[in-house]
Amino acid sequence: MGLMSSQTEEQETFENHDRKKKGFWLRIKRNFYPFLLILSSFIVILTITLMLLTKAQWFRYWVSGLIFTVVNNELQEGAKFEFKDIQFSYLLGIKLKDVSVTYKGDTIIYSKDLFAGIKISPLFRSKIVVNEITLGSPKINFYKSLSDSLWIIDKIIKPSTDTTSEPSEW
Missing domain, CATH: 3.10.450 (Nuclear Transport Factor 2; Chain: A,)
Structure with missing residues (x-):
């Protein structure tokens, strides 16, 4: 039984570590994508504005x-x-x-x-x-x-x- 409990403890530790890794990348993804979307939208709007402005x-x-x-x-x-x-x-x-x-x-x-x-x-x-x-x-x-x-x-x-x-x- 002692062997079985140490294996489950190792497995739980590994799963917790894996969840922490996934959580870290998920947080970066969740925070980075909106920033990237806002930045790319700003660049597109600025480019269109400059194109229209130079034609005026x-x-x-x-x-x-x-x-x-x-x-x-x-x-x-x-x-x-x-x-x-x-x-x-x-x-x-x-x-x-x-x-x-x-x-x-x-x-x-x-x-x-x-x-x-x-x-x-x-x-x-x-x-x-x-x-x-x-x-x-x-x-x-x-x-x-x-x-x-x-x-x-x-x-x-x-x-x-x-x-x-x-x-x-x-």
Whole structure:
């Protein structure tokens, strides 16, 4: 009888351990699946919202105005950046149609298409980081001025501020 009771005790211990294992995985499954369902629903709703938003004319006008302001603020007086239409490439960037940069009426750069690859994460910090620019069918007219011997690009783009830091005192 002693042998029989030790076997049943071992079997009960094994069953209790097996129930605890199943209970642990069942609790994880019960808590993880709703979280996964909520997260995937949020991603689907966000994607659909972005798709609808980028098709809305008012949003395209707003982004166009933002691009005009940002780019033209980086150009010298007399230089002008223009484009006809904007398209969005989801999670990749922005495509501009019929892009031109003019300086005092002279077209310096014209491109049928301009694709700007934009990093997504800096947008959440109100920063725009362009990591790629591709020109489709470009016509570029760079020349050196005879009067002041400056390249036209020096007259178009504002000079950047010096961002070099002081040398270390080590």
